[in-house]
Amino acid sequence: GAVVSQHPSRVICKSGTSVKIECRSLDFQATTMFWYRQFPKQSLMLMATSNEGSKATYEQGVEKDKFLINHASLTLSTLTVTSAHPEDSSFYICSATRYGGVGETQYFGPGTRLLVL
Amino acid sequence: EDKVVQSPLSLVVHEGDTVTLNCSYEVTNFRSLLWYKQEKKAPTFLFMLTSSGIEKKSGRLSSILDKKELFSILNITATQTGDSAIYLCAVEARRNSGGSNYKLTFGKGTLLTVNP
Numbered sequence: 001g002a003v004v005s006q007h008p009s010r011v012i013c014k015s016g017t018s019v020k021i022e023c024r025s026l027d028f029q030a031t032t033m034f035w036y037r038q039f040p041k042q043s044l045m046l047m048a049t050s051n052e053g054s055k056a057t058y059e060q061g062v063e064k065d066k067f068l069i070n071h072a073s074l075t076l077s078t079l080t081v082t083s084a085h086p087e088d089s090s091f092y093i094c095s096a097t098r099y100g101g102v103g104e105t106q107y108f109g110p111g112t113r114l115l116v117l
Numbered sequence: 118e119d120k121v122v123q124s125p126l127s128l129v130v131h132e133g134d135t136v137t138l139n140c141s142y143e144v145t146n147f148r149s150l151l152w153y154k155q156e157k158k159a160p161t162f163l164f165m166l167t168s169s170g171i172e173k174k175s176g177r178l179s180s181i182l183d184k185k186e187l188f189s190i191l192n193i194t195a196t197q198t199g200d201s202a203i204y205l206c207a208v209e210a211r212r213n214s215g216g217s218n219y220k221l222t223f224g225k226g227t228l229l230t231v232n233p
Contacts, residue, residue: 057218
């Protein structure tokens, strides 16, 4: 099946720093990538939808200036958490889809665990 | 706002038991319902359901959708310790803003623990 990677898998940073997380589709071209956040014992919450070559679509309540998304190519999307604070500590998961739809054709990355001290 | 509710939130059973996990939803522009299994990392896909009354099976797992009553169940028979995980239900729906964009809304999941 299709493979999506994320890097780094785990990051610890100081409050106020910025953290960049990469999401790559390794063996297919992803027209759309999704970024989710999952707090402990909570479900996955969609943060934004990233389309290659256009601006990301953010969900209600997600600050676009704080969570910068760049989908520079068909195989790479990045999420930058700017001026991270302890409340941003969470599990960030990306997913990618080949054809712009979701569901069965959506492939999840392994996730990035962010801890902000 | 789209809503997906799963029950129970957690469940502890013994190996060999059969379990039924529930998922109800309220969404506009429904397209499909999906079940995922999440262990320590990202979710892995189990089933996608689009039509009512058609059971999907994969080994000891099966699932069915009722689009009239807006719910789905996931059954696991002869449970094993390796089935211990969080089972997530998600509904795929078109964005309210229209266009061809779809998104997934996840439930909170059911934490299943299978004891030997």
